[in-house]
Amino acid sequence: MASPPPSVLAEAVERRLSSHQSQGPSPAEMAAEHVKRQKFRRLIDPGIMRPNPELEAIEAMKVLFKLSENLIREPDNPKFQRFKTTNTLIQKHIVSPKGTVEFLRELGFHPEVVDFQPFYIFNPKRMQDLKIGNAMLKESLEIQEQKKARTMGSTQTVQEARAEVIEKVQLAFMEDRRDKMEHDEREKQSRAARAEIEARKAAQEGRRESTQSNEDVIAGLGHVLGSASDQPPPYN
Template identity: 45%
Template sequence: MDSLSTPQSPSSAAAARPDHDAVAAAIERRLQAEREKAAADAAARGSAFDIRNHEKRQEFRRMIDPGILRPNPRPLALEALQTLLKLAQNIIDHPDEAKYQRFKPTNPNIKRLLVEPRGTLEYAVALGFNPHIENFQPFYVFNTRRMEDLKIGAAMIKEALDRELVKEDREQRRSAEEKAAHEAAVAKVKQAFYDDRKGRALIDERERVTRAAAAANRAAGSSASPAIADYRPKRRMPGSGHTLSGETIELDDDDDEDGEGSVSVAPNHPDDDE
């Protein structure tokens, strides 16, 4: 008699099938673990990179300040740093173009900005430029194996310029404000001086007018005062009198045309005295 296999119950069959949710969760955990490991590796590489280049960044910072900023006039130092950054950025942006990988130290602008100032040519060498002679002409040519140094040096220049240009802008604003305040103070003093002169002129004019009016009043008062009276009588009183010589004067009461009476003189006879 053939033996028959015992059929599985539904519960045991369900237990034998894989749990898809559990499998998906396990896969997700594995992927997450791989992502975390990759991030940790990247962070470790970044940390190692930072550690390896920390000294290089510090070296470039020291070459900028105090190496370039302190011994040179500030405007010249800032312009020289901008020129160095332009040289580095041209190579970073155009790594395959040879024309950006060299400069001639006898060029007037290069000589003024990179050769004559203190510390600038040394910075170019630290970026990766080395002196060469071609056809008896001096050049500084970039070594393409120094690209990492070039990028670090350019980053340090950007860092310094961001800091120094802000300070420069603040200093220029402060100087402009001080100049404006000084000019305003000078203008105020001048205006006060002009106002004082104008006020003094008005006062002098009022005093002059006052003196002129007083003089006119005095002159008018003098001309209006009564003249000395003439006490001589306009008419002679009628009557008679004697002169020292003894003559008798008779004054008539009748007026003539000019308002005076007529006068008659009678000789004095000796007999009259007796």
């Protein structure tokens, strides 16, 4: 039986490879990627987040994300394939914080001296590790942004509630003042009315006493005029 020609064998191999590629990663590859993701997550938290101040840790992750993002976008660009460790930004956000150098190494960068200058240089064979680490950095930064948004929302809610309480207290105070002013005005009018009534009563009483006094005087005069001493002598 004659063997198939090489071209047929090549086509069969190509079809088989294509079918494997179309089926996606194998279970073993997926398991290895899962392990790698978990390792990157641990390098972020607790690796970077726990030993550093929160803002410093977040800024360091942003720099790591930018380094990996540039290299994924332009893998053949030499300026993204290496950087000096003496760079001010690298010193502040990569060298100084705890846990960042370990993460950088896991991305695929390794230290090397070139022309007596210290560099971190990327190993192109670690591109898959770089992509996984980049995804984990993005995930962690998004979580931090959501946390910040919730905190700001909570703070805003507290401030709004506090402002509402203050407004209610002010309105209650103003209402109390208005009620007191109205009460004082009513008391003032009531006192004025009572004073006017008392004045009228006093005036009426004065007039009554004056009238009574005049009547008494007139009655007294009548009694004096009608006395026996004023009668004419009897007629003899």
